[in-house]
Amino acid sequence: MATTASPLLVQQDAGVMTLTLNRPERLNALTPALLDELLATLIEARDSDSIRALVLTGAGRGFSAGADLRDASHTGKLDVRARLRNHYAPVITTMRTMEKPVLAAVNGVAAGAGMSLALACDLRVAARSARFIQAFVRIGLVPDAGSTFFLPRLVGMARAAEIAMLGDELSAEDAQAVGLVNRVVPDDDLPAVAAELAARLARGPRSIGLIKRVLNLSLTSDLASQLQHEEDLQALAAASEDFAEGVTAFLEKRQAHFRGR
Helix, strand or coil: CCCCCCCEEEEEECCEEEEEECCHHHCCCECHHHHHHHHHHHHHHHHCCCCCEEEEEECCCCCECCECHHHHHHCCCCCHHHHHHHHHHHHHHHHHHCCCCEEEEECCEEECHHHHHHHHCCEEEEECCCEEECHHHHHCCCCCCCHHHHHHHHHCHHHHHHHHHHCCCEEHHHHHHHCCCCEEECHHHHHHHHHHHHHHHHCCCCHHHHHHHHHHHHCCCCHHHHHHHHHHHHHHHHCCHHHHHHHHHHHCCCCCCCCCC
């Protein structure tokens, strides 16, 4: 009897959890089942002391082509509100609020909600063949899964309007030029580069999670509030074991060995 492959592959190594969207025959198009499994795994990683960084990527030729429209058509009338509220929003919210860095390794196409997933990550490394498409407008929809939140903050309002309203394809180089992507690498180098960056993050101090928190807070803060957030989180960082190790290592002129505490 044939067995159905898991829609999400999970690998752990030296503090890094790699999550691979695994529907390559559909360019890793997103279904409620895949999103629910991704959410459960993200929560597991969030709550695990042994996981300190994550990589999100796609199997086969693409990162994710977005929502699986074929799946939606097969299930009858599509309840858009329920799908977004119950399946997409929890994934995006968990990615942004977990105090561990999430790195997108974008291979091939990242379209629609697939692009939203990439934008929800803290860092994005793209293969040279990667393509980014806000495909929603092509079928008469509005960007969702957080794209309207992330895009203006990453590239500015005018550029976000152009990308979302026209739905044109962005190459990896174009995405990097406008600030959507941190690095562009040869296709064959993507897994190794992503793994090395994630490993570096995983070896970092507890303050990396606090940096993520304070950067998130900056999106809705005025200057006075943000100065207070910095004070509060700096106090937490200064009380950590990692800060003590960092200072000791500096004084002893050696490499610090952080434990994420």
